[in-house]
Amino acid sequence: MNIIEAKGLTKKFQNYTAVDHLNISVPAGKLTAYLGTNGAGKSTTIAMLIGTLTPTEGEIYFKGQPLEKVPRKDKKIGVVFQNSILDKELTVWQNLKIRAQLNKNYQKEKLETLMKQTGVYEFAKKSYGKLSGGMRRKVDITRALLNEPEILFLDEPTTGIDIQSRQEIWQLLHQLKEEKHLAIFLTTHYLEEAENADNLYILRKGKLIESGSAQSLKEKYDVPTLRLITSEEIHDSRAHKEEGNEYHFICQNEKEALSIVNQYQEITLYFSFLPTDLNEVFLKLTKEEDTL
Ligand SMILES: Nc1ncnc2c1ncn2[C@@H]1O[C@H](COP(=O)(O)OP(=O)(O)OP(=O)(O)O)[C@@H](O)[C@H]1O
Helix, strand or coil: CEEEEEEEEEEEECCEEEEEEEEEEEECCCEEEEEECCCCCHHHHHHHHCCCCCCCEEEEEECCEEHHHCCHHHCCEEEECCCCCCCCCCEHHHHHHHHHCCCCCCCHHHHHHHHHHHCCHHHCCCEHHHCCHHHHHHHHHHHHCCCCCCEEEEECCCCCCCHHHHHHHHHHHHHHHHHHCCEEEEECCCHHHHCCCCEEEEEECCEEEEEECHHHHHHHCCCCEEEEEECCCCCCCCEEECCCCEEEEECCCHHHHHHHHHHCHHHEEEEEEECCCHHHHHHHHHHHHHCC
């Protein structure tokens, strides 16, 4: 079941089209990654999907109902913003309790259970402002879960956070997805992270240029490339010249790559022949579009 579905979603700022006729679905219990170069329209899309920005055109459905018709109490949406909205002077516990108490059915035990689940209970007495970036982000996620959302939006949740904490955040997101059957929609600049997503959307200048699982995109754009760095310039019509004496050859298989390496072995300083990673798919896609 799709928690959120958008059809023909469009946002224009005066004459500028920031988001251009997007069709997006975010299924329950799945992690959807939204990738795009700077200014591609990611934050604008999120703002429309959570209902804080009115689309110029298109429809958004929350569990099949038009988003604008869903009563506030039924709109089970959690949002982790790029910049935290919590108070640096207060402790983790105080911050979360104040927000949990906005709900009429506040129960201390319920809040404690949630905090234990997300792993923030152990530093509940620390001031929010004194926490590491990774710990803060976990508290932000806990805050976004207070209203028991069915979908969680995160705008670049791991930007500026060290690698170990990034992994912890991903672990937490996967755990939430499994245990709570939560739909997760996040934007990231770290392409290697998107490999963990069930579904990817790649956005460029407001338009979707690809979507699918990381695996399906890799297969579709699999262009095994032989990279060769030589001690002198070569002239070979099969090669694409990069910086310096680096040459890229598209090869069908290892045999073909090997024959090229053999041909240039006397002057080869370095070579590699690797399968495509997501970074390459992304670069290829955004580059191709640039040349259109
Ligand atoms: N309120 C606004 N008025 C005018 N233009 C806007 C407004 N908000 C966003 N834009 C423009 O729309 C485009 C998309 O912006 P958006 O913030 O959605 O991109 P993004 O993909 O989130 O970028 P980043 O990765 O840098 O955060 C940008 O060119 C931006 O300048």
